Structures are given as C-alpha cells and as structure tokens.
Amino acid sequence: MKTLYFSSTGNCLYVAKCLGGECLSIPKLIKQGIYEIKDDVVGIVFPVYGLCIPPYIEEFLQQLKVECNYLFAIATYGCFAGSVCNELNNITLANGRKFDYVNSIQMAENCITFADMEKQEGDNKKQQGVIDQIMGDIVEKKRYVKRNSLFSKLITRDHKKKYEFPTGIGITEEVTVNEACTGCGTCSRLCPMGNIHIENGRPLFSKNCISCGACIQNCPKNAIHHNREKSSARYRNPHIEIGELLIS
Incomplete structure (x- = not known):
C-alpha cells in the first residue's frame, strides 16, 4: 500500500501514517517528476482549501497515473468541507482511473485567518474514531463515496467561482x-x-x-x-x- 499526502501542519501526514503503508510526500513526488504509482492499494490524503480541492492537488491528480486494485482519497478539513467528496468523485486520473473510496475527516482548524490556533485541539476521541473506521473500510476495500448535501454543493460551487487560494502571489x-x-x-x-x-x-x-x-x-x-x-x-x-x- 502507498499513501500519497500533502501536509503543511501535519494533520494529513498523521492520517496517512495512521492508515499505514508507505507514505509518499506529493510535493517530493512532483519535485522528482514522479507521476506513476503502482501497488495493490493506493491512497491520496490532502487538506480542503476554501471548501475546494486545492488547485495544486487537482493539477497533480490530472497528471497522476495509478495502477492498483483499490484507490482511495481522504480530505481533511477544519470547520466545513463543502462538497469536496463530490468533487473528488468526479475526478478521473490521467490513465482513466477513478476513486473507489472517498471520505473526509474533521481535524483541527489550521487556517490562521479564520481561527485562533491556541484554541485548536490536536486530536480527540471522535477524530480518532473516524480515522479507525476509515482504516477498517480500506482494509476491507469497501466501495464508498461520502454524500454531500445540495447545500454543500452550492456553497463549494460558489467558492470555486471566487477561489481564494490560486497558485501565484498567494499570501x-x-x-x-x-x-x-x-x-x-x-x-x-x-x-x-x-x-x-x-x-x-x-x-x-x-x-x-x-x-x-x-x-x-x-x-x-x-x-x-x-x-x-x-x-x-x-x-x-x-x-x-x-x-x-x-x-x-
């Protein structure tokens, strides 16, 4: 099993390590020009940005070729994930592969312009319970896509029109x-x-x-x-x- 991750404060790396297998940094893969991954089970773990898939990750997925029997994606979020699971379900990788399993995990909110970092909990029982459940789903190779409400889809669609985190000048x-x-x-x-x-x-x-x-x-x-x-x-x-x- 290989788990590809992108993590700026450690939340996604922690999830990737919990899920097991070989953890591979997406920025390092991009730097090395590696866009082909082979294994029985392959996963992607990344954070939600502005209720959307970060363009950085979406561009990576569009170039990624994965050969595996089971492909999963986990999005971590702080306050609200929008319809990121629905967005992931609509993505097709460069070799035509789609995700077999899509889920999300609420972690500590790490957006410093949105929340006070001093008030954020690093982990809790509920969070770990969700991680454990997802681990079990992956071991069983469960086929599943977390459903997003119509409200979530509308909110994410609106955020994509005025996306706050494009690659460029940024912050x-x-x-x-x-x-x-x-x-x-x-x-x-x-x-x-x-x-x-x-x-x-x-x-x-x-x-x-x-x-x-x-x-x-x-x-x-x-x-x-x-x-x-x-x-x-x-x-x-x-x-x-x-x-x-x-x-x-």
Whole structure:
C-alpha cells in the first residue's frame, strides 16, 4: 500500500501514517517528476482549501497515473468541507482511473485567518474514531463515496467561482517577517513550491505561492506573521515533528 499526502501542519501526514503503508510526500513526488504509482492499494490524503480541492492537488491528480486494485482519497478539513467528496468523485486520473473510496475527516482548524490556533485541539476521541473506521473500510476495500448535501454543493460551487487560494502571489503580500528571524531556512525547506529563498539572512518570497501557510505555522522562532491572523499562536499536529514536513 502507498499513501500519497500533502501536509503543511501535519494533520494529513498523521492520517496517512495512521492508515499505514508507505507514505509518499506529493510535493517530493512532483519535485522528482514522479507521476506513476503502482501497488495493490493506493491512497491520496490532502487538506480542503476554501471548501475546494486545492488547485495544486487537482493539477497533480490530472497528471497522476495509478495502477492498483483499490484507490482511495481522504480530505481533511477544519470547520466545513463543502462538497469536496463530490468533487473528488468526479475526478478521473490521467490513465482513466477513478476513486473507489472517498471520505473526509474533521481535524483541527489550521487556517490562521479564520481561527485562533491556541484554541485548536490536536486530536480527540471522535477524530480518532473516524480515522479507525476509515482504516477498517480500506482494509476491507469497501466501495464508498461520502454524500454531500445540495447545500454543500452550492456553497463549494460558489467558492470555486471566487477561489481564494490560486497558485501565484498567494499570501506573500500579506506576510511579514519580524526581527526574531534567524535566517535558519526552515521556511524555505518547508515550501512545496520552492517559493522562499534566504538572502542576507532573511527569507524572500517569490510569486509562486499556494497559500499553504507551512512557513508561518512552523517557523521555529514564530517570526513569520500574516496581517489577518487571529493570534500569534501556531499549530502543528502533536504527533508530527517539523522534520517530517520538510520538502528539501
């Protein structure tokens, strides 16, 4: 079994590790130009952005070729997932493969412009119960697509029209770096797009950002801030070390 994941604060990596098998970082696969995966069971775990599948992930799936007997997708979300499961069910991979199983898991809310990170729980019994249930479904190779309500579909459709997280400038113009920065380069090594470079001991942001927030949430000195953040508190899944999230 191979589980492909994208994770900026560790939630998706934690889920991927719980599900088992070989965990493969999607940013690393893209960096290496690997778009063909073979195994008996293959899965995708990624976060919901703005009630939608992140364009970064959707573009990856459109290029991905998977040969397997069972293909699953799990979307993690904080407050509301919209109709992401329905969106996933409509996706066909590059070799014509569709998902056999689609589900979602509510995790801690990690959007710093939406919620105060200090109030977020890293895990709870309900969350772990859902993960355990999904693990059982995958072991049994259950065919299932989580249903989304008409309201969810309408909300996601509306959000896609005015999507907040396109690849490009992203959040770079809303980010500041304060005097606590030591130029350690952790932010650069976390960025899935290679969008951050260290020059003269300071991070410089280019214009190829997907607004994942990994640089803000994981800065060892809490030196990177968003001008609309709810607090200066930061979140990373308590089961994941920062080294596990590094891309380079």
